[in-house]
Amino acid sequence: MKAATINELKQELTNCTLPQLTDLCLRLARFKKENKELLTYLLFEADDTVAYIQSVKKEMDEQFETMNKSNAYFIKKSLRKILRIINKYTRYSGLATVETELLIYFCIAMKQTDIAISSNQVLANIYQNQLKRIHKAVTSLHEDLQYDYLREIAKL
Numbered sequence: 001m002k003a004a005t006i007n008e009l010k011q012e013l014t015n016c017t018l019p020q021l022t023d024l025c026l027r028l029a030r031f032k033k034e035n036k037e038l039l040t041y042l043l044f045e046a047d048d049t050v051a052y053i054q055s056v057k058k059e060m061d062e063q064f065e066t067m068n069k070s071n072a073y074f075i076k077k078s079l080r081k082i083l084r085i086i087n088k089y090t091r092y093s094g095l096a097t098v099e100t101e102l103l104i105y106f107c108i109a110m111k112q113t114d115i116a117i118s119s120n121q122v123l124a125n126i127y128q129n130q131l132k133r134i135h136k137a138v139t140s141l142h143e144d145l146q147y148d149y150l151r152e153i154a155k156l
Helices: 006-014 018-031 033-045 049-065 072-093 096-112 121-139 143-155
Strands: none
Touching (some): 033 049, 033 072, 049 096, 072 096, 072 121, 096 121, 096 143
């Protein structure tokens, strides 16, 4: 089965009634966890970006606390898991400010843990790549926000 294009789906959805749309959304949410999470974000959390960022930061803190720091391999895997979570939540919001806030918080948390970033090249690369992503996200923001975030980045 070939998937329809976005435009075709949009046209078909405009022809649906409200109960049909509700049924379609619920059926879609039933099949994948990510669909349910996205629907949850859109319905309940999209209005309050600050609270959304705080909840993601709280989840990141929990991940950093449970991180296995016995070996660089486990640290790398844990950091990549946290980055997957950040990427998922950033995709849900679609806002550059959310991505910037979360990545800056990730870099700060990474430096505050007892991880020797400079002694392991893989960990140093993870850190540097996140700094690049932060700079890329900041360039798409308003000038005033850019100035504020660049000051925070300078501390990193």
